[in-house]
Amino acid sequence: MRKLYVFDSTLRDGAQGENVNFSVMDKINIVKALDDIGVSYIEAGNPFSNPKDEEFFEKAKELQLKNAKIVAFGSTRRVGADVAKDKSVQVMAEISVDHVAIFGKSWDLHVTEILKTTLEENLAMIADTVSYLKSKGKTVFFYAEHYFDGCKNNEKYAMEVIKAAETAGASYIILCDTNGGCFPDEIYRWTELACKTVSVPVGIHCHNDTDCAVANSISAVKAGAEQIHGTFIGIGERCGNTCLASLIADLQVKLGYNVIPEECVKKLTNCARYISDISNLTLPENMPFVGKSAFAHKGGMHIDGVTKLPESFEHIPPETVGNRRQFLVSEVAGKSAILSKVKTFAPEITKESPVLGDIVNMLKLQEQKGYQYEAANASFELLVKKFLGKFKPYFHICYFKIISEQDASVDTPGCGVVKVKVGEHYEIAGDEGNGPVNALDKALRKALVKFYPDLESFRLIDYKVRVVDTTSATAAAVRVLIESTDGNDVWTTVGSSTDIINASVKALCDSIEYKLMKSQTPSKA
Numbered sequence: 214m215r216k217l218y219v220f221d222s223t224l225r226d227g228a229q230g231e232n233v234n235f236s237v238m239d240k241i242n243i244v245k246a247l248d249d250i251g252v253s254y255i256e257a258g259n260p261f262s263n264p265k266d267e268e269f270f271e272k273a274k275e276l277q278l279k280n281a282k283i284v285a286f287g288s289t290r291r292v293g294a295d296v297a298k299d300k301s302v303q304v305m306a307e308i309s310v311d312h313v314a315i316f317g318k319s320w321d322l323h324v325t326e327i328l329k330t331t332l333e334e335n336l337a338m339i340a341d342t343v344s345y346l347k348s349k350g351k352t353v354f355f356y357a358e359h360y361f362d363g364c365k366n367n368e369k370y371a372m373e374v375i376k377a378a379e380t381a382g383a384s385y386i387i388l389c390d391t392n393g394g395c396f397p398d399e400i401y402r403w404t405e406l407a408c409k410t411v412s413v414p415v416g417i418h419c420h421n422d423t424d425c426a427v428a429n430s431i432s433a434v435k436a437g438a439e440q441i442h443g444t445f446i447g448i449g450e451r452c453g454n455t456c457l458a459s460l461i462a463d464l465q466v467k468l469g470y471n472v473i474p475e476e477c478v479k480k481l482t483n484c485a486r487y488i489s490d491i492s493n494l495t496l497p498e499n500m501p502f503v504g505k506s507a508f509a510h511k512g513g514m515h516i517d518g519v520t521k522l523p524e525s526f527e528h529i530p531p532e533t534v535g536n537r538r539q540f541l542v543s544e545v546a547g548k549s550a551i552l553s554k555v556k557t558f559a560p561e562i563t564k565e566s567p568v569l570g571d572i573v574n575m576l577k578l579q580e581q582k583g584y585q586y587e588a589a590n591a592s593f594e595l596l597v598k599k600f601l602g603k604f605k606p607y608f609h610i611c612y613f614k615i616i617s618e619q620d621a622s623v624d625t626p627g628c629g630v631v632k633v634k635v636g637e638h639y640e641i642a643g644d645e646g647n648g649p650v651n652a653l654d655k656a657l658r659k660a661l662v663k664f665y666p667d668l669e670s671f672r673l674i675d676y677k678v679r680v681v682d683t684t685s686a687t688a689a690a691v692r693v694l695i696e697s698t699d700g701n702d703v704w705t706t707v708g709s710s711t712d713i714i715n716a717s718v719k720a721l722c723d724s725i726e727y728k729l730m731k732s733q734t735p736s737k738a
Contacts, residue, residue: 214471217434217464218253219457220354220387220416220442223488224269225256225286226454227444232494239491240269241276247445248281250484251473252457254354254440256284256314261304274309280474284312284354289342292330296341306349314387315342316356319374320363332370339374340381347382355383356418359391364403371403372410379411385440386415390429393422393452397432408437416440419455421447426455431463434470441472445488446496458485462502462534482535483701490698495675502534505703511541511587516550541587548573558594559601572597583681583690583709591704591727592720607729608661609634610722615649615714629653635664650676650717657721667732668725670699678713695720699728 224240227233235243240257247255257273258266273283285308290299297303305313317339318324324335343353355378357363363371375386388407390400400417407415417433417440419426430441441464443455458481464470465478485503489496498506508531510516518525519538531538540554548564551573555562562569576586579596586593598604616628629652630643642660646652654673662668675696693708693716704727708719 214469216439216471218416218440219251219461219472220254220256220284220418220440221247221252221445221457222256222418222442222454223247223444223446223448225258226450227446227448227492228258229450230444230448230453233448233492235265235492237265237269237272241272242491243488244273244276244278244281244283246484246487248278249477250480251280251477253281254284254312255281256286259286260308261287261301270308270310282312283310284314285310286314286316289315289317289338292328292334292338296345299342302342302345306346306351311350312352312354313346314354314356315346316358316389317342317374317378318359318363319357319371319389320359321367321370322362323359336373336377340377343378343381343383353383354385354387354416355379356387356389358389360388360407361390361395361399361403362392364406365399368403368406372406375407375411379413384413386411386413387418387440387442388415388433388438389418390420390426391418393420393426395419395429396423396425397428400429401432401436404433404436404438414439416442418442420449421452421454421456424452426453427459427463430455430460431468434464446485446492446494446500448492448494456500458503459501466529466533478533479535486698486703487700490674490700495696496703503536506539507531508536509539509541511550516540516553520553539590541590551576554590554593555597559597559603568601572600575600583692584707585692586707589694589705589707589720592706592708592723595706595723595727595730604730607635607665607726610657610718611639613653613656613718615653617649627652629656631656631660633657633660635661638664640664649714650721653714653718654721657725661725665729665732667699668728671725671728672698673721673724674698674703676717678716681709691716693717693720695724697724697728699731702731704728704731 223243228235244255257269260267260270285305287301287305290296290302318335321332324332346353357375360371378386388404415438417430417438419429441460443457443460445457447453447456461472465472482503486496498504501507510519515526540550552564552569611632611634613631626645627649628645632641640660642656644652644655644659646655658668673695677694679692681690681692690709690711691713694705696705706720706723708716710716
């Protein structure tokens, strides 16, 4: 089984994505997660570019990693500069880590039009920088920036660039589809040529501007690349980078390469969701392998097929990558689909059980009221368990109140007050929030956390409102969907009412009760 090495750039290239901003502690936590899953190299930032990355590399000295090596990122010396006096190169030479990644131009257009220098000077910049850092004891990864566009424009010069880096002492030559505009056949052709041109190992670094980054990376591996680059959940400049969660699964599970330790493959889903959570981003539900919908089935024929023979509609068992199968329920799903879902938490119910028909009828009545459980599995499970008498509430809301004032010149926070009963105990709490729903959410959790400390790790990550009857204008019922996480799992709940606050509170209560049920906290109510 051929060995490949994973080079994760979440903390450098990923941090350049829109709406992504990591603290130093965020970076440390992501490094630990990537190390735990078996990543070989973690590119953690450019210590010359900003104080935050400089602080990270200082703290990284204390990290004890079992699989990964930390890599610092920088560039070649400036045009016409003495490499020994170039400040950015000096930072790389003195950095506490042993591995550095240096990028240089391999597209002649960039050399003449962006750097405004000669092709010969560019080769000298690359050779000087690589050899200098090598002399300081560093393992150097050379990024051949715009390599594939360079090959299209001037193949001979692109080969001169990677040869110059190899001759100067680079340990890896990384071929970059920096603009993300290439296709798999192009990637294969010029990766194969690079592997024939240099004797050191080759890596592949793709961007996703044509939605081909994963396919392009696989083509490069088949052409001889030994190191795969990307960001774990695909974040990055413009359309992002190669999604390593997908690429690792494709290469190891589907194609049989040795990418990460075999026992770590089942951690892919949790790792992707954890990094998404730290990044304050919602992981796309349809993301292959690790998304919530990756193994979700709704069509009756699909559900029937999967129930009888999983491989009939699933290309791998979801457990292989740490995900799980879902059967989406709706009023048109029929008994078989609903039974498949119910049996995941009430295995005693069979197709012949009279209560199954009652559950189907109850579901139809709920959907007439505006509820929809297709995307709210947590609320569905609570609904059925309550119907079966298998669930006792963890708390009861006695009342809640919203206080909101508007000032035309400034945004004012909403205030929420809530009184809850847990067992024989009462608790009143209030808080401010970014609007009434956020205020109530914070107040409710503040009241309950005294009884249920597990709620400390609980938070909402998405909030959606849908109008159920568009013909009723502002009098219409609304459906509120809330997505929540405790850092490990993600679940969705639903509430419906003609009052958006009531609908939100119903969905919020379901979310909290599901978390408490999942944590197996003893019920006190």
